[in-house]
Amino acid sequence: MRAAGWKSIAWSGVQFAVPREWEPGRIGPRHLLLECETGPAMEIKWGPAGRRFSSRRHLRRLAREVGRAGAVFQERSLPADGGNAPEPVEGLGFEWKGKDGGAVGALLFCPVCRTVSLIQFFRRGPGAESDRQASRVIGSFQDHRSDGRCAWALYDIRAVLPVHFRLVDHRFEAGRFVLEFRGDRRGLTLYRWAPAGVLLKDRGMEAFAAASAGGVGVDFRPLTGAGRIGVEGVDPRPVDLAGRLKAVLRRPRFRGVRVWCVERRNRILGLRLEAPQPVTAAELSELCRAYGMDEETER
Amino acid sequence: MGWMKRQKGKPTLTRSEALGSIPVKNHHVREQRLESGEMVILYPVTARPWIVKVSTWLGAAAVPPRTGKLQLDGLGSSVWAMIDGRASIRAIAAAFAGAHRLETREAEVAVTQFFRELGRRGLIGLR
Numbered sequence: 001m002r003a004a005g006w007k008s009i010a011w012s013g014v015q016f017a018v019p020r021e022w023e024p025g026r027i028g029p030r031h032l033l034l035e036c037e038t039g040p041a042m043e044i045k046w047g048p049a050g051r052r053f054s055s056r057r058h059l060r061r062l063a064r065e066v067g068r069a070g071a072v073f074q075e076r077s078l079p080a081d082g083g084n085a086p087e088p089v090e091g092l093g094f095e096w097k098g099k100d101g102g103a104v105g106a107l108l109f110c111p112v113c114r115t116v117s118l119i120q121f122f123r124r125g126p127g128a129e130s131d132r133q134a135s136r137v138i139g140s141f142q143d144h145r146s147d148g149r150c151a152w153a154l155y156d157i158r159a160v161l162p163v164h165f166r167l168v169d170h171r172f173e174a175g176r177f178v179l180e181f182r183g184d185r186r187g188l189t190l191y192r193w194a195p196a197g198v199l200l201k202d203r204g205m206e207a208f209a210a211a212s213a214g215g216v217g218v219d220f221r222p223l224t225g226a227g228r229i230g231v232e233g234v235d236p237r238p239v240d241l242a243g244r245l246k247a248v249l250r251r252p253r254f255r256g257v258r259v260w261c262v263e264r265r266n267r268i269l270g271l272r273l274e275a276p277q278p279v280t281a282a283e284l285s286e287l288c289r290a291y292g293m294d295e296e297t298e299r
Numbered sequence: 300m301g302w303m304k305r306q307k308g309k310p311t312l313t314r315s316e317a318l319g320s321i322p323v324k325n326h327h328v329r330e331q332r333l334e335s336g337e338m339v340i341l342y343p344v345t346a347r348p349w350i351v352k353v354s355t356w357l358g359a360a361a362v363p364p365r366t367g368k369l370q371l372d373g374l375g376s377s378v379w380a381m382i383d384g385r386a387s388i389r390a391i392a393a394a395f396a397g398a399h400r401l402e403t404r405e406a407e408v409a410v411t412q413f414f415r416e417l418g419r420r421g422l423i424g425l426r
Binding site: 023035039155174201265266 | 373408
């Protein structure tokens with residue numbers, strides 16, 4: 001997926017490559033707007049298709065909506081190599097031109113996972129260059145994986161999580177990224193902080209993990225595996241009768257927290273898993289393997 | 300699944316133009332560097348016009364301007380030190396990103412948020 005000058009974007013099921021200088025400008029549960037230096041570059045929306053979905057009918061509806069907005073809409077060949085979308089996706093191409101600009105786009109439908117995706121590439125410069133980029137983005141497009149997992153890759157982080165973890169909240173603030181997932185009666189929160197050198201200047205990793213990763217009260221121990229500098233802590237299994245009764249009733253939320261420093265990139269990564277049963281180190285390790293900086297995790 | 304909604308209105312400045320702006324410190328601002336290396340900015344704060352009007356109407360003496368203080372953390376101090384009246388926001392963000400090994404876009408967001416806050420307090424202007 002990765003090539004010189006290109007990077008991978010993965011969000012809520014869809015995955016594709018874009019030029020390295022394109023960055024997310026707007027992020028929604030099933031919507032991404034990517035921007036470059038000169039303004040919006042690409043927009044994508046996706047969702048499940050209804051039982052009676054027809055690409056042709058959907059495109060006609062788009063044409064009507066665009067026409068009502070005063071722009072000219074026309075169907076064209078798919079902006080992809082050879083005019084075909086990557087298997088098994090079926091696609092139709094379109095183009096619209098309005099007073100203030102225009103775009104080429106594609107309506108993609110996957111009969112396997114029944115996801116419909118609408119992509120448009122805003123006209124910014126010479127048509128040939130835009131078409132070449134559009135073609136490469138669509139050529140790399142995937143809306144499902146075959147391993148039962150879901151990839152998440154934005155900015156410099158990447159996670160490939162079990163598909164039962166559904167995103168419930170996300171925050172991409174300067175210096176602090178938080179992704180919250182729920183699923184299978186568990187809550188998973190992924191963190192990324194920067195710059196590590198400044199954040200860890202006046203305090204140790206344990207204090208940082210307790211304050212920033214929801215690890216207050218957790219007894220942390222240093223993490224020495226794989227040459228990482230980090231800490232790990234889990235809420236212990238209750239030993240008193242009341243605690244055990246609560247555990248049987250699944251009242252408490254047991255936490256497992258792991259925070260580690262990626263020194264080479266001056267970042268701190270962390271995750272917190274909350275579950276009705278005590279979290280094991282093996283569970284944390286498995287999730288840690290699936291989460292990291294770009295270029296570090298499995299594709 | 301609806302059609303992508305078009306943005307209403309156009310921003311007065313493009314992102315590129317905004318990043319090309321040059322921040323300039325307010326002449327009335329004074330700086331103090333603490334032993335920790337952090338910076339304290341001292342700036343005059345005048346009373347709000349409606350307070351002046353009310354106090355004048357009540358016959359009180361004119362409200363003298365007080366000195367506001369803003370202590371910057373290490374990151375803020377390093378960015379403040381880069382404001383020299385020549386470097387653009389883009390250049391400052393790039394230097395900040397390089398110094399802390401941050402992504403360019405993330406550094407731009409952090410630096411512009413910081414400048415917005417400084418501008419809101421009247422500590423800098425943009426040209």
